[in-house]
Amino acid sequence: xxxxNRALNGQPYTDLGPVQGSVxxxxxxxxxxxxxxxxxxxxxxxxxxxxxxxxxxxDALVHLRWRESQMRFLFGFVRHSLVMEARAIRRxxxxxxxx
Numbered sequence: 311x312x313x314x315n316r317a318l319n320g321q322p323y324t325d326l327g328p329v330q331g332s333v334x335x336x337x338x339x340x341x342x343x344x345x346x347x348x349x350x351x352x353x354x355x356x357x358x359x360x361x362x363x364x365x366x367x368x369d370a371l372v373h374l375r376w377r378e379s380q381m382r383f384l385f386g387f388v389r390h391s392l393v394m395e396a397r398a399i400r401r402x403x404x405x406x407x408x409x
Contacts, residue, residue: 323401331362333391339387370399375394378392
């Protein structure tokens with residue numbers, strides 16, 4: 311079992327290599343209550359990683375690892391940063407259909 315952004319259902323695949331991406335967003339925090347000022351752009355991060363040049367036309371990302379950091383500013387503003395690393399893969403049946 312492995313962490314993936316899409317269900318693979320046991321399908322064979324080829325590894326295209328490592329990819330990395332990062333996104334930022336803002337929130338306003340008062341004590342234990344936080345209100346996001348912008349929505350975390352996770353879909354944008356996924357598309358950014360799938361479209362990287364070294365990954366070619368990847369179908370999915372596996373072995374996901376991420377880290378989040380926060381920078382706190384005066385008056386309760388918080389800048390969130392998310393860095394994600396993964397391996398890009400392409401299903402073998404899609405490669406065979408293209409040839």
